[in-house]
Amino acid sequence: MNTIEPLSYLYTYSCNEDERDLRNLEMRSFFGSDTIKAVLISKEKIDPSRSPFMKGRIDIIFKARTVEELAKQLDGLEIDKPFKVVFVKNPDHSNEEAVRFKMRREIERSIGLKIKGEVDLIYPSMLFGIMKVEGEWLFGRYYKSKAVWLHHQNKPHQYSTALSTRVARAVVNIAVPNSTGIKMIDPCCGIGTVLVEALSMGIQIIGRDINPLVLPGTRENIAHFGFHTEVTLGDINDVTGSYDVAIIDMPYNLCSVITSKEKLEMIQSARRFSKKVVIVTIEPMDSVIEAAGFEIVDRCVAKKGTFLREVLVCQ
CATH class of the missing domain: 3.30.2130.30 (VC0802-like)
Structure with missing residues (x-):
């Protein structure tokens, strides 16, 4: 041509x-x-x-x-x-x-x-x-367009409160519109929905979660689609190193009830290791985010019927 x-x-x-x-x-x-x-x-x-x-x-x-x-x-x-x-x-x-x-x-x-x-x-x-x-x-x-995210719905392990693959893919794009040279972390990765979407786009990302019961399934989900990355057990407050961006899907189910103080500590920790954070939450987080030293530069509401999640872009 x-x-x-x-x-x-x-x-x-x-x-x-x-x-x-x-x-x-x-x-x-x-x-x-x-x-x-x-x-x-x-x-x-x-x-x-x-x-x-x-x-x-x-x-x-x-x-x-x-x-x-x-x-x-x-x-x-x-x-x-x-x-x-x-x-x-x-x-x-x-x-x-x-x-x-x-x-x-x-x-x-x-x-x-x-x-x-x-x-x-x-x-x-x-x-x-x-x-x-x-x-x-x-x-x-x-x-x-190829609906790659649709294929990722068929994971070996599911988690009832995980983001849908469609929402997770959009959140990754919001966090990393240009992936060149970007280091990314999902410090509360759960079953790995965000990790799979990011890895499928060639983004350099690692995962971490405090729940030892979920991580074997996370690793299997990633391997199921032919991807590989580091997924470690640990608290977000113990993350070391430096990252360009982090995605935090805040815990909210009955097994993951956290106090306002714990939320602040999580976001303060993210402030320490990441320049930019995209937070997904079902509860208002503005005051906590500002107290941690971040500024909310953009936001939206992701709806599914009457269930609402806020997506907050923080720098």
Whole structure:
């Protein structure tokens, strides 16, 4: 393929209403801003499979006001691998704005014919996407998201109060939008849901938990998906070393009742060993976090019916 640098990147999103606040915090972590829409265009390049809410990414290389103008720009583009052009529906379009099926197939055909190369509609090596956004037609390499987190639901060991894999993946992205050179710790790792999601994204992370009964299952869960990391037994207050970021899912079940003093000690300890902490809690934590010396720089509520968790980004 002729080397053409993308002008920008288009991301499509899907989530239910309960997830919107969490999705928006993840957006802000990746891109610095969010949107009420299901389409976001940015100069930032993110693997769409990282997010549980992203459906795909188009690396925009051409744009035009009409399909005919777009086709002229594509004339002579040469692809050296079997390819396919797909019309990507704009989730923000109403029924009146949506392009009908027959027209979508015709657009795919007319655009595909302008490209020099081998078309393979069944097993293409490259996908190209075309989408209409705010009256403009956009074209570029298309990457579909792979729902990796969905596969991780099938862990050998489960824990009733653990984060869902979908929420855990979003929380990891909020904590580490750019993983290059990052050292991360989950000092209350439980059954390892956060660890698995982080490791699947290539993030350097270790785990720790005070409960000796849970850790064999944690290690087995990690190994089940072909990952490996250090998981140790110990109190958060005894963590040594220095980390760029920590994720703390605060204990809250009947077996993990902790006092306000113990909460403060936990966050003070995190302040000692980590520059940034993302805290997941079902109880108000603002005063404890501030007393520990952190500032809450962003936040959201992750809902599941009537069950609410706060996700707090602290620095």
